Amino acid sequence: MSQDLTIKEQLDQLKNKQVKASDLINESFKKIHENEKHIEAFITLNEEQAKLDAKKLDEQGFDEKYPLFGMPIGIKDNIVTKGLKTTAASQILANFDDPLYDATVVKKLKEAGAINVGKMNMDEFAMGSTTENSSFHVTKNPWNTDYVPGGSSGGSAAAVAAGMVPFALGTDTGGSVRQPAAFCGVVGMKPTYGRVSRFGLIAYASSLDQVGPLTRTVEDNARVLEVISGYDEMDLSSAPVDVPKFTDALTGDVAGLKIAVPKEYFQDGFDEDVKESVKHALKLLEDLGATWEEVSLPHLKYAASAYYIIAASEASSNLARFDGVRYGKRSENANNMLEMYTKSRSEGFGEEVKRRIILGTFAMSSDFYEDYYKKALQVRTLIKQDFENVLSEYDCIIGPTTPSTAYKFGEKSKDPLRMYASDLTTVPVNLAGLPAISVPAGFHNDNNMPIGMQIIGRPFDESTVYRVAHAYEQETGFYKEKPQIGGAKS
Template sequence: MAIFDLRLQEVHDKLKGGEISAAELTDASYKRIAETEPKIKAFITLDEERARTGAADLDNKLKDGSERGLLFALPAGVKDNIVTEGLLTTCGSQFLSNYNPIYDATVVSKLKTAGSVTVGKLNMDEFAMGGSNENSSYYPVRNPWNTEYVPGGSSGGSAASVAAGQVYFALGSDTGGSIRQPAAYCGIVGLKPTYGLVSRFGLVAFASSLDQIGPLTKNVEDSAYVLQAIAGYDAMDSTSANVDIPDYVSALSGDVKGLRIGVPKEYMGEGIDPKVKEAVLAALKVYESLGATWEEVSMPHTEYAIATYYLLASSEASSNLARFDGVRYGVRADNPDNLLDLYRKSRSQGFGPEVKRRIMLGTYALSSGYYDAYYLKAQKVRTLIKRDFDEAFKKYDVLIGPTAPTTAFKIGEQVGDPLTMYMNDICTVPVSLAGVPAMSIPCGFADGLPVGLQIIGKAFDERTMLRAAYAFEQHTDFHKQRPQL
């Protein structure tokens, strides 16, 4: 695992100096996967033959001596709801167990342009619906720090794979915390960009107004490099923001003197594990020692965020998942009596219980007579939640709090209690509703499991957020600690 503990820059220098080849990096990745995959189950599909062929081609390119980017030849994993040409994209669902896309998502195309090697597709909660990765229709992912515990979700495979040293970085998707929460549970860095900064073209939609692709990495510097590669306007995505992309890496100065930090009191109140709160307060003391200032701020509409999120996300899921009907693509039920029976049987057999639960909730919220009372009301509350952030950012440069109210929980412990499971998103969901960027970085341990610190930035101000995260990381060593699988 030693080579996978290096920063991207260090690996790049070794490649450039001829100390290691692309083929050797790919070999190391698959060797590590073979060693650890029986324990953590991070992947659904591996792409070994194409990855090795691609690595050999990259080695030939290295010989010409031209300058290559920092992601060149690095083994990466892609969450299985991001389409990959010629490589199964299942969304963790039996419904798409035979779906072989004929095109690449924009982010996958950008990684190919950068020269990274996709080693496979990562396990996830079915259609990105879940917070523990127990909703995968294949098998649950396990936390590398303790395989009796969940890795978080829905990007649990992405987080576990990076934490276990199977890949250098992974792509995940975040709808209500699905990058940040598993990053916190697995002790790595997970970044959800501003909505619209990274193209969603080729991301299988769950809730289109919330979904956003982002990187999961071992440290903040690597996160900045990957974000640099995947950010940017895309005409294929109608929600893509046409904004200038700054140099994120140059923001990593380590200097946060004068940084104004707001700490939402609602993220530190009832329901937050005392050990998690203690780790966050210790992190704030580190910032104080570096010359930053912090004070408590109120985000008064936080208490409505969970209800608002699950109404809106479920409503959008009901609409988006209507396309899975057993006719156009995906698995089709055998021997239907008629067209309606084909729809019913295909959807009954193809979707798992959590997906069905959210489709039914969303369909109800959008139905005649209930639309105004539920969906429209939730949209109005979403505006109020966004205003909370707008007001806070008039005074503060970043907001900081816990990523999740607790550390990872045991597999099977909450799977039968969806309301408790939903409440695990209380710290991440408001950020998604507001569309602002946020990232989780390791800030401590509680009972041997990692604790995540959430840093929230202003819209399209990932630079300040990354600067704050990097400064903390440079004065602590939590990100250097690795699980012993």
């Protein structure tokens, strides 16, 4: 089964003519049709076109210059795909059937030979951490369908975990790649801010958003990031820096690396099993020749508050573009221009989106700007400095990706405050613009759900992050475990 193979191994099989691109695509859709009724990871399937694309590649013949030749990929539905419906899981874009262009990341994937099998479910406009905020349907966790897959890239993580696709793209504004990766037991990378072009990504919070790959292994992840990275003249917030060959960093050698472990990630409220898994990982890395020390990030506890003000403020501005004029939903109940705006938006946006737009508009309004928005940006500076201080002495930072494993539907999502507090581990990384990965770190003793470990690196040093993640992954081999769809782990 190709589900058990890395991208590299599949490319080797294609090269040796053991399989064809069409075989891989057919297998992917077979898995999708078997499991989708349990998981509901997709919003839109691209079956007909994907099969045509595979056929075309087969006629062309395998060529090594395509680093992802024939690889099936899922794309989160807030990333624009030419001619393929793109909704951001919102009713306001439910009829956006025919986008005019591909996002830069999609263009790069296609140029690398990857085949888009469909668009992945998510929380509406990436606002949420369970995928329950999708306006279409709820995605389930493949390890146990009573549990949330995490979010907002829940469809992407679940599809990879269920073996429907070897990899998928997600987006991460406050943890939306890493947290679902942790909950679904896959590898998820949020690259350094500016590493990957945001052109064609439907913006939530522009100073925080990054596109990142979700994969089964660290090696696959590095391979996909190599393809989608790089400066883009269509996105002036993308960084004009060289893209190293991330796969070259996967040597297994972590000897001499200095790891920082923030004590804030081991406080009360963090699940004991999760903490134990990370401690065990540190011991393992120590055996491999790395050293670690406890550090403190004193402003971490303010990260969630700063994040919600900044993200909501940017969202209130970004989502102003949905006005019912050029594309998307227009209310049928409007008699004049002002009503067209107001009714289209009120009917088209879901509750969580409205809540964040209102919070953001409030925080940006002239009476409150200094008190909330500016204050949050100043605290952001202090959080960034905390990380800079630690990373000037250490090669990377390690902690749990999330304070707990996945929870059952309805368990936490009814309490917004509690949901927001669970963003403590991932959110600060976006505020500081750093690269960070979540890598599988075992299973919880009580609920058998996957545990994720987070490795945070210096700006544009994804290589070190991948090096550590890969060394740990190869020692432990958790990626070899697969869910029995609909049931407990085998």
